[in-house]
Amino acid sequence: MTTAQAGTGRTVTTDIPARLDRLPWSRWHWTIVIGLGTVWILDGLEVTVVGNIASRLSEPGSGLPITSGEVTGLAAALYVAGACSGALFWGRLTDKWGRKKLFMITLAVYLAATALTAVAFDTWWFFLFRFLTGFGIGGEYAAINSAIDELIPKEYRGRVDLMINGSFWLGAVFGSLLSIVALDTDIFAADVGWRLTFALGAVLALVILLVRRHVPESPRWLLIHGRDDEAERIVSGIEREIERESGEPLPRAEGEITIHQRRSVSFLEIGRTVFSDYRRRAVLGFSLFIGQAFLYNAITFGFGAILTTFFDVPSGNTGYYFAVIALGNFFGPLLLGKLFDTVGRRIMISGTYLLSGLLLFGTAWLFGQGSLTATTLTACWCVVLFFASAGASSAYLTVSEVFPMETRAMSIAFFYAIGTAAGGISGPLLFADLTGTGKVGDTALAFQIGAGLMCLAGLVAAVLAVRAERRSLEDIATPLTAAPGEAEPAAREGGGKSQGREPDARGSNPATA
Structure with a gap:
């Protein structure tokens, strides 16, 4: 890695992205999948459980004065509203503060909101924490997908991303079967079973939170935000771990990129780019x-x-x-x-x-x-x-x-x-x-x-x-932080159009200067 001063930031030439992309699949990558990907199982469990317990919540003796329509209607709408607003709120902070900080915070929000839903004593409490549960889950989508794509080698990125997002439905299966047991009044009282389903979600989230402590920050994000020394330490540590596991040296990485490090990118610049x-x-x-x-x-x-x-x-x-x-x-x-x-x-x-x-x-x-x-x-x-x-x-x-x-x-x-x-x-x-x-x-x-x-x-x-x-x-x-002169992607699609920016964008976008 080489560095040079460039105005208010540094110009860094690095091969770290290429080093991450040439890694073979390893136990370390499975740690990333388990630590980050399993949250979609919780999301699927959440959505399914609420739909299946609607009839029980509306029955006398459930502990809540709520109707089935309010559970599947208003509560569901609040969960969706929370997820949408959470995605936008936490998504901006994920680009600004980093992947790891946000995937820890958003899971903690989900954990707390789910646990508090389990002790709901009135409808307003149930509605509030359904919104906050969605608020945490919405943030998870932005933080987790960003981190996964930036940590998984390019040869496996597509299948891993699909498998993780598809695991939502594994949670839906668990939620369907869990609700059958939880709603059985021969096993649990009418005002206890539905609470235990939410409590279980909180317990699973706590386990995932503990596993996530070992997931590093994205080295790609660190590079752009002036923390290239930390990025180098993380990637070097991953490489040593994989070499010990395989017993063979890793192949040489091919390709470098030069970037101007910046602490932040304006919201206007993001909108114009997209x-x-x-x-x-x-x-x-x-x-x-x-x-x-x-x-x-x-x-x-x-x-x-x-x-x-x-x-x-x-x-x-x-x-x-x-x-x-x-x-x-x-x-x-x-x-x-x-x-x-x-x-x-x-x-x-x-x-x-x-x-x-x-x-x-x-x-x-x-x-x-x-x-x-x-x-x-x-x-x-x-x-x-x-x-x-x-x-x-x-x-x-x-x-x-x-x-x-x-x-x-x-x-x-x-x-x-x-x-x-x-x-x-x-x-x-x-x-x-x-x-x-x-x-x-x-x-x-x-x-x-x-x-x-x-x-x-x-x-x-x-x-x-x-x-x-x-x-x-x-x-x-x-x-956007790539130094002037960095080549656009060489591969072309039909009609000679670049797969990078739109054909007329390169050179006219101040973000690249």
């Missing part, structure tokens, strides 16, 4: 998040009502059906993730979006014809969501890797907030009217709307998706 310099990628991010949000609401909103209304499934048995489709969601990213690193991002992102949309169109037609039973409808959903979940997870991967380092967390936060708001606010408002009429045609139309938006997003991805597989983050999007 929505002007990278406007095509912004359109891609919007399309992917909105498409998956509406598909999931088309299928899962009113899930229990569809089964009970059209197939006479007892309300107490819907959790078993949900566990099945949750497994389909989990295995999609798990089994297809490697293909995003080998076959490539563009083919896999567009393919999973288009295929899941077309399969949902087919499901809607069969449903409208009266050809399905509760079991075969669930099987259809399971297949649709196998592909849709991989696509939805790739939306998070996309916005976390195609924008410059300095904007990464805020970009994740912004697109996550947009997608979550669309799915958690406008989606339910639209689909509630359709699935609530009890008419087959209206429910089939809900499926078709979700399928159409998913297909549209797939077509956008076929044109705009970036070929980011097995490429360094700095190659995909040149950092």
Whole structure:
């Protein structure tokens, strides 16, 4: 690493990003996955448990004067609002203060809010801490995805990111099964079981918090913020650990980058970069998040009502059906993730979006014809969501890797907030009217709307998706702090357009000076 003075900051030439990217998979990387990725299991558990305990909370003797509609309506909306606002609030601080500080703080907020939900004594208390639980989880998305992408080698980044985001559905399976036990009054009293489910979430969060103490700050973030000595110590320590594990010396890293270190990047500069310099990628991010949000609401909103209304499934048995489709969601990213690193991002992102949309169109037609039973409808959903979940997870991967380092967390936060708001606010408002009429045609139309938006997003991805597989983050999007003269990514897409900034952006953007 070489350094030189440059105005108010230093100019640093370093090979640290290349050294991180050339590392073989090791036990150290599994520590990162476990320490950072398991929080999505908690998110899936949270969302599922609340939906499944709604009927118990509204019963006399639950300890709360609350209705089932308030649990699934107002409390759910507050959780979504908390997640959206938390993503934006913590996302900005993640880019400014660092990945590690924020993924510790946001998990601590989640832990405290979940524990306090367990001791709720009135509805206002329950609503307040549902909002704060979402506020912590929303921040987790920005901090965790940023850290994972910057610590995982480029050869594995796609599959690891998809697997981690898809683990939300593993939590959903646990939540479905846990709620069956917790709501059994032969085991727990009516005012105790639901509290224990939240308490368990807090205990699991505490365990994860202890594991996270060993996860380092992102060396890439440290480099840009003037802490290159600390970045060097972290990377050297990782290399020594991996060499001891393998018993072989690591190969020489290829490639350096020169940056001007800066303490912060203005909010205006971030906005101009994402929505002007990278406007095509912004359109891609919007399309992917909105498409998956509406598909999931088309299928899962009113899930229990569809089964009970059209197939006479007892309300107490819907959790078993949900566990099945949750497994389909989990295995999609798990089994297809490697293909995003080998076959490539563009083919896999567009393919999973288009295929899941077309399969949902087919499901809607069969449903409208009266050809399905509760079991075969669930099987259809399971297949649709196998592909849709991989696509939805790739939306998070996309916005976390195609924008410059300095904007990464805020970009994740912004697109996550947009997608979550669309799915958690406008989606339910639209689909509630359709699935609530009890008419087959209206429910089939809900499926078709979700399928159409998913297909549209797939077509956008076929044109705009970036070929980011097995490429360094700095190659995909040149950092704003890169020194003048740093080359744009050499690889070209069809039509001769750079995969970095938009063709007219380089050289005219003051952020690069």
